[in-house]
Amino acid sequence: MTESDRRGDRPCRQPQMCRRTLLRGAQASVISLLTAKTLPLVRAQALPRETADHKIRIAPISLEIAPGKIIKTTAYNGTVPGPALRVREGQPVRIEVANDSGYPNLIHSHGLMIPSQQDGATEEGSPIIEPGKSLTYEYVAKPTGTRWYHSHAMSMTDLNKGTYTGEFGFLIVEPAAGDPGGYDREVLLAAHHWDGHWVSMQDVKKGPPPDNGLEVMYHAATLGDRMLGHGEPIRVRQGERVLFRVLNASGNMGISLALPGHRFKVLALDGNPVPLSSTVDILKLDVAERADVIVEMNNPGVWVFGSTEDEDRNMGMGVVVEYAGRNGKPIWSAPGKSKWDYTAFGHSDAPAAAPDETIDLKFEKIPGGRGGYNRWTINGKSWPDTNPLFTVAEGKRYRLVLNNNSGDEHPVHLHRHSFEITKVGDKPTSGVIKDTISMPRYSTAEVDFVADDPGLTFFHCHHQDHMDEGFAGLITYG
Template sequence: MALAYLADRCVSYAKATVPSADHTIRIAPISLEIAPGKVIKTTGYNGTVPGPLLRLHEGKPAVINVINESGYLNLVHWHGLIIPSQQDGSAEEGSQAIPPGGSLRYAFTPGPTGTRWYHSHAMAMTDLTRSTYSGEFGFLVVEPTHDPGRYDREVTLAAHHWEGHWVSMQDIRKGPPPDNGLEAMYRSATLGERMLGHGEPIRVRQGERVLFRLLNASGSMGISLALSGHRFTVIALDGNPVPTPMTVDAVELDVAERADVIVEMNNPGVWVFGSTDEDDRNMGMGVIIEYADRGGDPQWVAPPKAPWNYTAFGRTSPAAMPDEVIDLKFEKIPGGRGRYNRWTINGKSWPDTNPLFTVHRGKRYRLVMNNNSGDTHPVHLHRHSFEITKIGNKATSGVMKDTISLPRYSAAEVDFVADNPGNTLFHCHHQDHMDEGFAGLIIYG
């Protein structure tokens, strides 16, 4: 009751003191044609998928009016922003939900700079047309006060899977053990607005330096992306500049992760920019890159296989020592054939996980995370950035993120400073895993 009261007061204050919104987002059903004759009935922002690119400015207060015509209780989460919990767009933290037909004004000062995004934070449960399974997502870029201008142009590309359906993995004889419960599978995919080969190509000129802002906006599937005939120089992960920019053949992004990459356009032709997984490309995950004055069929050349590891972008020097170490263990309670799984953090599922642990302002906390399951988890911390300090047995420092992918049966450690008071949600960004209990609140003491 107290949190709802605070959220109501915060929203009322914003409405009373700010005369107009900088942006308006309308959540409503749309028919999305991702290929000729293939129309997806989904929900989008302002009639498009992705929604409009929001450009906010570092340190300049912003007001965004959201109108909910989705037909269900909804919220918009401002992913990667360090803002008050009442404005964060998570009901678990006390943010106000928007009823069908209602509206809500979010008011906050955006930061940090870089590639952020916004998306629904509603529960979906068994409905594979809602929340992050739907088209409710868009890029949000926080512009710095000073821009070094290291590129000639910018392209935003969001990956998404469509036409989800539930399957029992044992029925298709692949995936986790036979006692596993239902999992979401998909029939089509996009990188950008349409399926591979069915949208306008991205036209480039030889010699251009192109910044690609890449986002995995899928509900529950990790991806690997490559641009045939070219390499990526990774300059930022989750919007945060990396200490050691590296040139790679492919970029791996778990759900909710972003990567900023520079591509030198130095190999004229017509190329496929798409998933390194053939099944994903066949479902449509890709886009054509076409050089000026070049034609012909687009070419796909598989990149060399190489492991993806966050430590390649970090420093070898040790991170600062934490004030406290928190152990977190992630496990699955299999639902069995035709039923849904449950997920636990230290043996408990949401809401019994609360509070997950208590922090004190200004202290540095190290989360020692062990994924004791056969599933991969993109773990997201709301309203804070964290520093990766260990992957497996390899120590590192300097890579700042808000989401980290933990492959099956793996371990990682991250540090964050408790510098943004308020309830803070910690969860797996696979929609089904979160809905099945993989979440907990960190509270400030």
């Protein structure tokens, strides 16, 4: 599918898959009118270069993730991850983007409360950046915390576009005043999977039923900028308190990480401080999730900080942590089994505020069959027929009852808003604020958000293939 298809310049060859096509007929007119009335126009031309706080060039690169292992991909400013952008909460920021990727593109600032047209999603009215053109995003940075920026281009079956590529980086919103403190140094680690190809799962599993469609399989992975054992180690000193900001920037793969002989004290999830700073042995992050964790360096040695899955770690998902004065082969020791539980970081004895309205959302898959593309539905409909998903009134609190009625995991993301997790399965909780929640297979959860950022709001699964296959919808303000 071409970028012209997704913008509606020509008929889509797969109408049910065209998540970029907005509402048809009268509904499209309503959304166009809403956009015109509520959203400021983004600048069509780049500002003078000297006025930009940050400059990003999207362009192809050859990325060496291990000796002789070259990945041809697209990146920001020639590095993967892209440059870490640091901005101050409450301050205006201008990010100038030059698109030399060779295809229509745009950048989404993930986890920020910003106007729809600055958000970097065409579904919300953000303009596309044509090849060879530039555009400057302008907004006031908020809220404080670990955010990130990434491509929001449609990929379909092209694994050289969108979040399958190296187009991602950290976006840190620093507090307006004060020093967060509490640690000696900071390390940014982004996970990503590489060298993927499409397969029919029936061919992999060698058995019936031949109903599930295409899935992506990978052959390489990184935690940081190189495969495990091929980059510079993280060098630490005994007694240091290290703040790790960890991001899962993969296209469609969840990760579980451990550092043998050490534990993670979780301070924040998706950039937002948790009510209870619980300490865990395993850090589980679905696609787009972030965690800020403190590790006390009190077990000298040379260790592997990596995936708990042997297959993932063998593909390169890990990094070496080396204490000063220590050398030798890095040690990996599998941690005991541990279930990731959002409620461990929230309040179990203080119920969340009552919502003004409750909305049920059920997620299901329509298998594509051997060699075919799956299709995902929300309440029985796929993008664009999901629109509007529902309409909100500014200032009201909405509870989304999420039902993953499928055998796949889904990191469900709400643009331009944060939500409070109020129930996981049958366990009520409160106080954990996120913008992405992982929904394991055949699971339920409830999240509350306040409609406090008017404008078109995109809701979708952050697995690139699931989003492209119809798992998306627009929330509109009335």
